[in-house]
Amino acid sequence: MKTESRLEKVLASGALAVTSEVGPPRGALPEKVRQKATLIKDHVDGINVTDNQTAMVRMSSWAAGVIIKQMGLDPILQMVTRDRNRLAMQSDIIGAYSMGINTMMCLSGDHVKFGDHANANGVFDIDSVQLVQTVRRMRDEGKFQGGADIDTPPKMFIGAAANPFADPFELRVMRLAKKIKAGADFIQTQCIFNLDKFEKYMEMMCDRGLDQQVHLLAGITPMKSVGMARYMKNKVPGMDVPDDVIKRMAGVSKEEQPEEGIRIAIESIQRLKEVKGVHGFHIMAIEWEEKVPQIVEKAGLFPRPVL
Amino acid sequence: MENFEPEIVAFCCHYCAYTAADMAGSKRISYPPNVKIIRVPCTGKVDAIHMMKAFEKGADGVYVAGCLEGDCHFKNGNTRAGYRVAYVQKILEELGWEKDRLAMITMSAGMGERFARTAREFTEKIKELGPSPIKQFNTDTHQQAAG
Amino acid sequence: MITAEQKPLKEIIEYISPYNRILLVGCNECVTVCAAGGRKEVGLLASALHLNCLKQGKTIEIKELTLERQCDPEYVEELVSEIGRVDAIVSMACGCGVQSVAARYKETPVFPAVNTKFMGASVAQGIWEERCKGCGDCMLGITGGICPVARCSKHLLNGPCGGTSYGMCEISPDVECAWCLIWERLKALGMEKRYEEIMEAKDWRPAGGGGPRKIIREDLSL
Known part of the structure; x- marks a missing residue:
C-alpha cells in the first residue's frame, strides 16, 4: 500500500469501488456539508469534495473535507490548478494531510469565465498533469516541487480525471497514459451516457495495458429530466449525450422522468461492471445526493466492503 | 430654424452617382442646391478622415454615394466605403452627434431620378435634425446674446 | 507585433479636458500596422477632438506628430522642440511608447489614447489574434x-x-x-x-x- 487511503484498500482488494461527491455550500454552513455526507456515507468508499466547482466561490474543499473526516468518513480532496499557484497547493496538501485527508483528485478546473467571478485571473501556474506529478514526488520522493526535502511528506492516494468524450477522441487514451505516467493511482471519468463509445475507449486503454497500471472509476450521473439531458448535450463542453438517451427520457411522462433517469444510471452501471478495466464507479448526483443509496443498492454494489 | 438651409457634402463615385447627378441635370430633374458634390474615382477612395473633415468644416450632413452592391468598378470599393461610414458613425455617436448625419447610399449611373430623390430626402432628413452641433452652439449663444 | 485599440473617446476627452494645447503623438511601428495609432489615426482622433470642442463652442490647439518609433529615445527626442508649447501630450503608441515619452518629458503630463492589447499576428485583413x-x-x-x-x-x-x-x-x-x-x-x-x-x-x-x-x-x- 502506498497510503492509508480507504479507496486504495478497497481497490486493492479487487472489489468494485464506489465514490460520490459533495459540493460544499456557498456560505459558512458546516451543517450542510454534514447533511450531504450523511445521505451517502454508508454507500460509498470515498466522498469527493469539489473545489470551487464551475468556478463559483464555495467553502474550501479542504475545510469541507476536514468536516467530513471528523465524521469518521473518507473525503477525497479535489484540487484545481485554476485558483492557486504551486506554493498554495502544496501547503494545502500538507495541511489537508495533517488533518487526516489521504486521498485527492488533481484537476485543471473550469475556466473562470463560467463562474461568478469572471473578472478574476485564472492562475494555472501548473496543469493537472504537473499537479499529479507534484503530489507523487511529494509522496514517493519526499520532495517539494522546488526540489527541497519535506519533513514528513504527505502520503496521498492520487486521482486524476479523464474525459473519454472530448475531442480529439484518438488523443484521449494517450492523455490518460500521460496522467498515469505522471503518477495517477486512480481515474474518475466524466459522466458516461454514450456507453458504446466508452467501451471503445476502454478497449483502447486495455490494449495498451493501462488497466494494469491504474484503477478507473466510471462516472455515472442520473438525469432528473429530459431538460437536463438536453442541457448536458448542448451546453456542457465535452459532454456526449446520445439522442436515444434523450428519446428515452422524453418517452415517459414528466413525473416519471426522474425514475427513468435513475433506471438508466443503474442499467449503465450493470453493463459497465462487465467491462474490462472498470474498477468501480463514481456517482455524480448533482444536487440529488439522496438518490445515491438507491442507485448503489439497485446496481448490486451494496453493502460496501468493511475493512 | 424654419429657414435653415443645410450644407450637405456628397462624395460621389465617378462611375455611378456622379454620372447619375449629371443625368439628373441633363434631364432637368431638380434636386436641392444644398448638396455639394465632390467627385471621387471610387467611394473606396473616401477615407474616414474626409468625412470627419467635412463635419469639422461645418457640414450639417455628409453622404457617400457609390455603385450598387456588386457593381463597383474596382470590385469592392463601395463595400469598403460602407464599412468606413459605419466606423465614422460610431465616432459621431461617441461624441454625442446624430449618426444619421452621415449615410452610405448606392445607385447606378443611369439612376438620375434616384440621385435627385436621394438628395431631396437626405436634405429633408438633415433639416429635421437641424444644424450641425457646431453651429447649434453658435446659434444658441447668438440668441442668448440677442435675448 | 504589439496590437492596440483606441480608448473610448470619452476617456480621452476627460484626460485632456483641463488643457488647451495638446501634442498628439502617433507611432509608425506596430500601432500603425494594426491601425490604432499611426499617422492616419492621429488625424482622425485630432478631428474627433476638434469636433467635440466645437460642439461646446471651444477651440483646442492640437499639434499632430507621428514618430518613427516611440519606444526609442532617439526618436522621442524629436518632440523636444514642441514640449514648451503644449500643456499635455496624448500618445497613441503602445504602453512602451507612452512610457518612453513620459520618462523623457517629466514636466508635461502624458496620457494614453490606446489600450495596448497583446502580441499577435494578423489572421485576415482587420483581424488580429494573440500568438505570444x-x-x-x-x-x-x-x-x-x-x-x-x-x-x-x-x-x-x-x-x-x-x-x-x-x-x-x-x-x-x-x-x-x-x-x-x-x-x-x-x-x-x-x-x-x-x-x-x-x-x-x-x-x-x-x-x-x-x-x-x-x-x-x-x-x-x-
Missing part, C-alpha cells in the same frame, strides 16, 4: 509551432483539457483549442509520440515572475 505571451522560454520547437501558453485558455502544457468540443475551446466556439491544433500538427509531422512526454512545470521567471525583465547586449552598447 513573451514567456521568455520559447517552446514552439516542441509543440509543433503552436503556443499553448498564449493560445490555450488555461495555458496547459499537457493539454487538452476535457472541455474541448469539435476542436474548439470551452470558453467560446470562436476560439480554437490550442491542443487540438498542436495534436493535428504533430500528426502531420509524424511526431505523435512526442505528445506523451510530460512537460514539466514551467519556470515562470523568464516570463516575468522574476520581476521586470531586461536585456543587456554589451556588444551593442556605446
Whole structure:
C-alpha cells in the first residue's frame, strides 16, 4: 500500500469501488456539508469534495473535507490548478494531510469565465498533469516541487480525471497514459451516457495495458429530466449525450422522468461492471445526493466492503 | 430654424452617382442646391478622415454615394466605403452627434431620378435634425446674446 | 507585433479636458500596422477632438506628430522642440511608447489614447489574434509551432483539457483549442509520440515572475 487511503484498500482488494461527491455550500454552513455526507456515507468508499466547482466561490474543499473526516468518513480532496499557484497547493496538501485527508483528485478546473467571478485571473501556474506529478514526488520522493526535502511528506492516494468524450477522441487514451505516467493511482471519468463509445475507449486503454497500471472509476450521473439531458448535450463542453438517451427520457411522462433517469444510471452501471478495466464507479448526483443509496443498492454494489 | 438651409457634402463615385447627378441635370430633374458634390474615382477612395473633415468644416450632413452592391468598378470599393461610414458613425455617436448625419447610399449611373430623390430626402432628413452641433452652439449663444 | 485599440473617446476627452494645447503623438511601428495609432489615426482622433470642442463652442490647439518609433529615445527626442508649447501630450503608441515619452518629458503630463492589447499576428485583413505571451522560454520547437501558453485558455502544457468540443475551446466556439491544433500538427509531422512526454512545470521567471525583465547586449552598447 502506498497510503492509508480507504479507496486504495478497497481497490486493492479487487472489489468494485464506489465514490460520490459533495459540493460544499456557498456560505459558512458546516451543517450542510454534514447533511450531504450523511445521505451517502454508508454507500460509498470515498466522498469527493469539489473545489470551487464551475468556478463559483464555495467553502474550501479542504475545510469541507476536514468536516467530513471528523465524521469518521473518507473525503477525497479535489484540487484545481485554476485558483492557486504551486506554493498554495502544496501547503494545502500538507495541511489537508495533517488533518487526516489521504486521498485527492488533481484537476485543471473550469475556466473562470463560467463562474461568478469572471473578472478574476485564472492562475494555472501548473496543469493537472504537473499537479499529479507534484503530489507523487511529494509522496514517493519526499520532495517539494522546488526540489527541497519535506519533513514528513504527505502520503496521498492520487486521482486524476479523464474525459473519454472530448475531442480529439484518438488523443484521449494517450492523455490518460500521460496522467498515469505522471503518477495517477486512480481515474474518475466524466459522466458516461454514450456507453458504446466508452467501451471503445476502454478497449483502447486495455490494449495498451493501462488497466494494469491504474484503477478507473466510471462516472455515472442520473438525469432528473429530459431538460437536463438536453442541457448536458448542448451546453456542457465535452459532454456526449446520445439522442436515444434523450428519446428515452422524453418517452415517459414528466413525473416519471426522474425514475427513468435513475433506471438508466443503474442499467449503465450493470453493463459497465462487465467491462474490462472498470474498477468501480463514481456517482455524480448533482444536487440529488439522496438518490445515491438507491442507485448503489439497485446496481448490486451494496453493502460496501468493511475493512 | 424654419429657414435653415443645410450644407450637405456628397462624395460621389465617378462611375455611378456622379454620372447619375449629371443625368439628373441633363434631364432637368431638380434636386436641392444644398448638396455639394465632390467627385471621387471610387467611394473606396473616401477615407474616414474626409468625412470627419467635412463635419469639422461645418457640414450639417455628409453622404457617400457609390455603385450598387456588386457593381463597383474596382470590385469592392463601395463595400469598403460602407464599412468606413459605419466606423465614422460610431465616432459621431461617441461624441454625442446624430449618426444619421452621415449615410452610405448606392445607385447606378443611369439612376438620375434616384440621385435627385436621394438628395431631396437626405436634405429633408438633415433639416429635421437641424444644424450641425457646431453651429447649434453658435446659434444658441447668438440668441442668448440677442435675448 | 504589439496590437492596440483606441480608448473610448470619452476617456480621452476627460484626460485632456483641463488643457488647451495638446501634442498628439502617433507611432509608425506596430500601432500603425494594426491601425490604432499611426499617422492616419492621429488625424482622425485630432478631428474627433476638434469636433467635440466645437460642439461646446471651444477651440483646442492640437499639434499632430507621428514618430518613427516611440519606444526609442532617439526618436522621442524629436518632440523636444514642441514640449514648451503644449500643456499635455496624448500618445497613441503602445504602453512602451507612452512610457518612453513620459520618462523623457517629466514636466508635461502624458496620457494614453490606446489600450495596448497583446502580441499577435494578423489572421485576415482587420483581424488580429494573440500568438505570444513573451514567456521568455520559447517552446514552439516542441509543440509543433503552436503556443499553448498564449493560445490555450488555461495555458496547459499537457493539454487538452476535457472541455474541448469539435476542436474548439470551452470558453467560446470562436476560439480554437490550442491542443487540438498542436495534436493535428504533430500528426502531420509524424511526431505523435512526442505528445506523451510530460512537460514539466514551467519556470515562470523568464516570463516575468522574476520581476521586470531586461536585456543587456554589451556588444551593442556605446
